Amino acid sequence: MTDNALHIVDLQKRYPTGVEALRGVSIDIKPGEFYGLLGPNGAGKSTLIHCTTGLAQPTGGAIEVFGNDAISDYAEARQAVGLAPQEINLDHFLTTEETLDFHGGYFGMPKRERRERTEELLETFSLTAKAGDRTRTLSGGMKRRLVLARAVMHRPRLLILDEPTAGVDVELRLELWHYVQKINQEGTTILLTTHYLEEAEQLCNKIAFIADGQIVAEGTSEVLAERFGVPNLEDAYLALVGRKELSRSHVEVVP
Numbered sequence: 179m180t181d182n183a184l185h186i187v188d189l190q191k192r193y194p195t196g197v198e199a200l201r202g203v204s205i206d207i208k209p210g211e212f213y214g215l216l217g218p219n220g221a222g223k224s225t226l227i228h229c230t231t232g233l234a235q236p237t238g239g240a241i242e243v244f245g246n247d248a249i250s251d252y253a254e255a256r257q258a259v260g261l262a263p264q265e266i267n268l269d270h271f272l273t274t275e276e277t278l279d280f281h282g283g284y285f286g287m288p289k290r291e292r293r294e295r296t297e298e299l300l301e302t303f304s305l306t307a308k309a310g311d312r313t314r315t316l317s318g319g320m321k322r323r324l325v326l327a328r329a330v331m332h333r334p335r336l337l338i339l340d341e342p343t344a345g346v347d348v349e350l351r352l353e354l355w356h357y358v359q360k361i362n363q364e365g366t367t368i369l370l371t372t373h374y375l376e377e378a379e380q381l382c383n384k385i386a387f388i389a390d391g392q393i394v395a396e397g398t399s400e401v402l403a404e405r406f407g408v409p410n411l412e413d414a415y416l417a418l419v420g421r422k423e424l425s426r427s428h429v430e431v432v433p
């Protein structure tokens with residue numbers, strides 16, 4: 179048992195198809211950290227998140243969330259986690275308000291607290307005018323904001339963001355950055371996966387590279403760059419995926 183927000187030891191996941199998605203992953207995320215998990219498609223990022231949130235059963239190893247085993251103490255472990263998944267998985271028949279309220283109810287929040295928290299989050303995410311509208315009528319950006327609001331509704335101590343800004347416009351990306359940075363500063367631990375290296379650089383105090391189901395390197399973006407003998411995080415990532423030739427330092431600027 180540890181004091182870490184997330185303590186993963188030798189995690190293995192072999193799907194029934196025989197695919198070994200995780201091959202002995204160990205990571206420790208300390209309370210208050212903003213931790214980035216970067217890697218190419220198919221590296222095992224979603225599988226790691228699914229194992230942590232009970233959506234997939236590991237085939238080996240251990241996961242603890244704030245000292246609670248993710249399998250044997252599932253309820254306690256899950257209570258501490260907020261998940262904003264990659265795909266927008268809202269119930270189309272619920273209103274914006276019900277989406278938050280039902281989530282709060284599922285996590286055991288009393289009615290009054292749910293009402294207050296819903297109001298606060300609708301305001302924070304500029305969704306107050308849409309409170310009574312069914313989620314299917316919201317714009318893409320509004321749905322993305324609601325997914326994040328729902329993830330933080332029960333005030334999780336660990337927030338997991340799985341590519342939260344994929345396909346969103348610049349304003350919304352920056353809005354989301356401001357919000358998650360704020361709650362991180364207030365004490366929420368964050369695990370972020372992203373394909374945007376500047377996003378990881380901007381937000382994360384620690385970054386791990388995952389490839390082919392294994393953690394290959396971990397540290398600040400400076401440490402990772404040094405580890406790969408390159409000047410920045412993007413070049414380190416390109417080295418990781420074996421595509422050094424794509425480095426921007428090779429792109430000629432046409433006068």
Ligand code: ADP
Pocket residue numbers: 193194195197198199217218219220221222223224225226
């Ligand atoms: P990432 O999130 O980094 O893109 P995933 O965790 O989605 O990676 O996938 C890791 C590997 O596991 C890939 O080879 C993927 O095809 C496989 N995989 C993911 N989900 C399943 C599943 N439900 N059944 C079988 N294989 C899966």
